[in-house]
Amino acid sequence: MAASRKQKPDLQKKVHEVPHKPGVYLMRDRFNRVIYVGKARDLRKRVSSYFLPSKLAQADLKTRAMLDATWDFETHTVRSDAESVLLEGKLIKEYRPRYNVSFRDDKRFLVVRGDLSEEWPRFRLARFKKDDGSRYFGPYAHAGALRQTLNFMRKKFGVLTFGRGAPTERELKSSTYQLPVRLSEISAEQYRERVAQACDFLEGHSREMISTLEAEMRKAAEKMDFEKAAELRNMVEDLRNTTRPTRRFTRGSLPATIDPLADVRALADALRLPGVPHVMECFDISNISTTHVVASMVCFRDGVPDKNNYRRYRVRTVEGQDDFASMAEVVRRRYSRVLLQISDTGNRRP
Known part of the structure; x- marks a missing residue:
């Protein structure tokens, strides 16, 4: 069992490939998830400081836990300090790393x-x-x-x-x-x-x-x-x-942490589906006091969020807090409408 475990890579060698330029860096865990995003005026100096024995000895518990969980990192250079601040904020909002606190709220520049x-x-x-x-x-x-x-x-x-x-x-x-x-x-x-x-x-x-x-x-x-x-x-x-001109970082220009199509195929294999799911819809129920029950639905197409088809529902027939009955009502309303659209248009994709 121990022999089959992956060996944690030595990242000190990779540090020497990092340029002396401003930019942002992303720390990843062994599942390739982004766990921390930071910015630096000099990427080489900042990233290399994390892997110095003296740094680890003086680090607080949060930084030590983050470094213990780090299996890889990547860097992205920018043209100025201002761009590094903008890109850092965008990436933190996009990936919500667990070791970041700043920029995780909805505050904008x-x-x-x-x-x-x-x-x-x-x-x-x-x-x-x-x-x-x-x-x-x-x-x-x-x-x-x-x-x-x-x-x-x-x-x-x-x-x-x-x-x-x-x-x-x-x-x-x-x-x-x-x-x-x-x-x-x-x-x-x-x-x-x-x-x-x-x-x-x-x-x-x-x-x-x-x-x-x-x-x-x-x-x-x-x-x-x-x-x-x-x-x-x-x-x-x-x-x-x-x-000073700065680039505008949009969702499409951000470094990707996932391959949507590959992940959808992996999901189909894990669930033993007969084919790759093109559309996935997920529901959640929220109770505000006992008088206002609402539901939300998010939609993914080919592994990518389809925000134009996000929906909100107000639960009408359920009294009190009953998530199972509320979910049943919302699912029934959603797919009754989908089946009606299919019968009217012949289009099987919602």
């Missing part, structure tokens, strides 16, 4: 939303991109840098970056520290030209403006005005962090 259908468009912060006709920029990994960039845009372009709806009386008639222009002195068309310039700036057309700020920073330093020079330096760094 900030995006900037501009509703150009408004007469006086404003730039606002948001967490989600919606299909509402607005223009969205981001996501942005550095929230602090993004807020400083919006402050800069407000002063440089004279655009609104807070509030809602049409400009207030104060915004129209007064120039303030936040908005150093009287909007009553320009037309809505002129304001929209400023909004277009701000949009170009957020899309990365900022090299000339950053060069101007760098020249001002050098002049301030020559005049021994180091406080202003430091302020300009921080502003340049924030603008670069915000306007």
Whole structure:
């Protein structure tokens, strides 16, 4: 029995193949499941530190348990620290590794939303991109840098970056520290030209403006005005962090941990099915108090989630908490409908 067990591989040799570049790393257990996702400015240094004897001796219980369970790792390089933060967050939300805590909730990175259908468009912060006709920029990994960039845009372009709806009386008639222009002195068309310039700036057309700020920073330093020079330096760094082009990591571009078709075939073999299942539907019952019983159904097609066919049900005929009766009702309603559709259309696939 002991001789048949797989030998844990020596990962120290693999570490030497890791590049000295920013990126993310994934730790896997002996079943090839992702158990931890991390980011690093230097992947070689970060990953190699896990396998040093001194590191293991000083590690806390959680890290020691994670390293004991690690049988393999993989790395993915990116172009910047900001991209590593974005990719790390996406991977943790995708795979929900048991040794990660951060990013496992539904919190999202900030995006900037501009509703150009408004007469006086404003730039606002948001967490989600919606299909509402607005223009969205981001996501942005550095929230602090993004807020400083919006402050800069407000002063440089004279655009609104807070509030809602049409400009207030104060915004129209007064120039303030936040908005150093009287909007009553320009037309809505002129304001929209400023909004277009701000949009170009957020899309990365900022090299000339950053060069101007760098020249001002050098002049301030020559005049021994180091406080202003430091302020300009921080502003340049924030603008670069915000306007630097970053890749958008979508589900299709993330590193895959499974082979859907191979897993479906393995499932068919394990259950001794006559063929490979093309559609799988899974149900769950939830009880909210004793008065509200609901059910959910998820659907997979060829091993891939088919979210367009996810369904929710409110249980109608069952009183109290009775999961078996509730499941029977939901399954009966679901497949009565499927059989009716088959009889009407002749299509045997739901």
